[in-house]
Amino acid sequence: MDKIYIGNTNGKGYSMIENTVLIVDDEEIILESLTQYLSERGFNVIGVESLSAARKVLLEKSIDLVLLDIKLPDGIGLELLNDVAKMEEKPIVIVMTAYGTVDTAVSAMKKGVYDFIQKPFRTKDIELIIRLALDTKKLDKELKLLVKTQAEKFGITSIIGQSKKIEEIFKIIKKVASSGANSVLILGESGTGKELIAKALHYESKRAIWPFVAINCSAIPSNLLESELYGHEKGAFTDAKERKIGLFEKAHKGTLFLDEIGDMSYDLQTKLLRTLEERKIRRIGGTSDISIDIQLIAATNQDLGRLVEEGKFRKDLYYRLKVIEINVPPLRERKEDIIPLAKYFMHQYNKKLGKHFVGIEKPAEEALLNYSYPGNVRELKNIIEKILILEDDEYIKLEYLPQEVKQEDSKRSGEIESVENVYEIGLENYIKKKEMQFILDALKKCNGNKSEAAKLLKIDRSTLRYKIKLYEIE
Incomplete structure (x- = not known):
């Protein structure tokens, strides 16, 4: 034993x-x-x-x-x-x-x-x-544990949506993340969540244990952007008092996200293309190349194809980036996601602001669904945040919504009601119904004066009298 x-x-x-x-x-x-x-x-x-x-x-x-x-x-x-x-x-x-x-x-x-x-x-x-x-x-x-926590926070589960278009994006993210693709281009209007998609691509991949580094190309002047990306050696230029490590090096083995790449200068585009092809960089003022291993994700709200035609964006860089292309639809094209997103933001701001909202009233839901959201998901988030800051209630009500949301809702509701009524009662009956409503409204505005009402409606007084008799208007 x-x-x-x-x-x-x-x-x-x-x-x-x-x-x-x-x-x-x-x-x-x-x-x-x-x-x-x-x-x-x-x-x-x-x-x-x-x-x-x-x-x-x-x-x-x-x-x-x-x-x-x-x-x-x-x-x-x-x-x-x-x-x-x-x-x-x-x-x-x-x-x-x-x-x-x-x-x-x-x-x-x-x-x-x-x-x-x-x-x-x-x-x-x-x-x-x-x-x-x-x-x-x-x-x-x-x-x-950190990678798991980050994946839960920034992975696919962080993207709220149940529409078919979002489901398709989920499938693409999973495939790209498992493939180890080195270049991805994300296209979409401002506020659609392009950076969320970029983070999901990173945190669902094997690169998740390494850094995710992001920079907005439109927020930094062109002459400074090169130094931010590539770094510089001490004394490389007048203000280079210390060596600076660029974002390419900081993102080594991880992901570099270049937001609004359409605003990058043509000269810097040329340098970026060479970097992507050689997988090497050289700091400004440096004398030796540094090998890099990164996934580059670029995003823009511009039409890069049009910029290529206009000579503002390199054609070869465009095709180098768009090996994998993800198109993020605007919020108005995925209505099924509006209410789930609104409720998600409501719960988030409940926690942050100590509020106790539990839902959204039906008229408010309909108004949110009818709005076109030029600012996309970011605008919806701001709408919900403002309501929870200003109001103390259990439900988000129609009256709490911004005026532009209510106005568009009223206009669209009228359009929808008109179409539905035509189909239900027929065109002839619908026209009669509307004509009677206009006559009643005109008489009301003119305090029952038929002559004034006829002028308002731009018809003869005799025609108005005939219509009043026809529709048995008292």
Whole structure:
């Protein structure tokens, strides 16, 4: 029967780090000494002498780190790496052996081994390596949690919508993110959420653990934009008092988002094209090239095809960027998303402002649906924010909406009602109904004076009298 060595955390002056270490070695003296030494320094320790015993422990216990000897009585220690690879929560593995070779070490590293130590070794050296390894594991866990949190915040789930057009964009994002595409062009009106799409592309991809760097090309003068993107060396120009790292370098292995690329100068477009083709940059005033690995996402609210025809945008850059093209529809073309978006913003500002709105009244919903939103999603967000700042209520009401929204709603409602009535009662009856309404309105405005009403309607008084009799107007 395999002997199992147990060492509990009863460290003398050492902080309790609550990590469990499994030692797999058939040398009794090493098992005993390491178990005692590590347990005295705050570790939970389990020591076993064979491969089979190690497998049993891995199945039954939660292990953070394995100290693994290569030569064991019932097999080669490296075989345990196959068991580790199948585990959901994988422990860190450090291999220790007196029979180490370069080939063995390389093979072990390729299978995911953290470090390779040759016997004999000092116990304090082992402790240092273990602590470094566990710190690495902790940082890795924190990074994965951060990436998961960022993906939830900025991934596909951050884009609110249920329309067919948005569903299609979701599909494109998933395909592009998994493909590792290096260039994407996003087109859409201002306020449609192009940066949200760019962030989703980044955080749904393997680049999510690396930076997402964004810049608005229209917000920075052309002469400064080049320095922002490429950086500069000290003394490259009058105000270059220090070396500056550009956004291309900052975005290395991640994503660089160039918003409003249609406003970039022609000369800088030429430099950008070369960067995309060579995957290298050179800081302003620099003498050597720097390799970069980025995903470049560009966006614009302009018609780049027209800019190409006008000679304002490079044709070759345009086609280099539009390998993958995503067209974001304006809000007026995806009506199904308006109310879900409005409710989402309402809940967001409830939390931010401490308000208690629970819904939107039907007339307000209809008005929001009828509005054309020249400012797109950004305008809808601003409308909801303003209401929640100014009003204290449970429901968003029609009267709380901006005047332009109510006016457009009234106009469109009238148009819709007119069309529906024509279809329902027929054109002839509809015309009669409207004519009677106009006559009644004119008589009301003229206080029943038929002569004045006829002038207002631009008809003869006799015609008006005939119509009054026809429609039995009192």
